[in-house]
Amino acid sequence: MSYAIIEASGKQLWVEPGKFYDVNYTGGQPGDIIQFNRILLKHDKNKIEVGQPCIKSTYIKATILKHLKGRKITVFKMKPKKNQKVKHGHRQMLTRLLIHSINNE
Numbered sequence: 001m002s003y004a005i006i007e008a009s010g011k012q013l014w015v016e017p018g019k020f021y022d023v024n025y026t027g028g029q030p031g032d033i034i035q036f037n038r039i040l041l042k043h044d045k046n047k048i049e050v051g052q053p054c055i056k057s058t059y060i061k062a063t064i065l066k067h068l069k070g071r072k073i074t075v076f077k078m079k080p081k082k083n084q085k086v087k088h089g090h091r092q093m094l095t096r097l098l099i100h101s102i103n104n105e
Helices: none
Strands: 003-008 011-015 020-024 033-036 039-044 047-050 058-069 073-079 084-090 093-104
Touching (some): 003 058, 011 020, 039 058, 039 093
Antiparallel strands (some): 003 039, 020 093, 033 058, 058 093, 073 084
């Protein structure tokens, strides 16, 4: 089992080839192939490689499957003695990625 920890859209993700992940919205059309170069850790056949902070000789290929919205988050603010209440909802735009492979240059 090979996996990698990458930095994508401000978050660190544990990714494996053949699985899909939802990350913050990244530009591109569904079907586009993108490449991640910020690999923090790579595990392959009982060999672990750790970057300082990134591994320069490794990249990950992924395909954009679709753009979607995350679940709704309700933001409620209240000032108790002022009779002031504000309720807002928010849905984050996400991109679903399918990880193809973890490659060395």
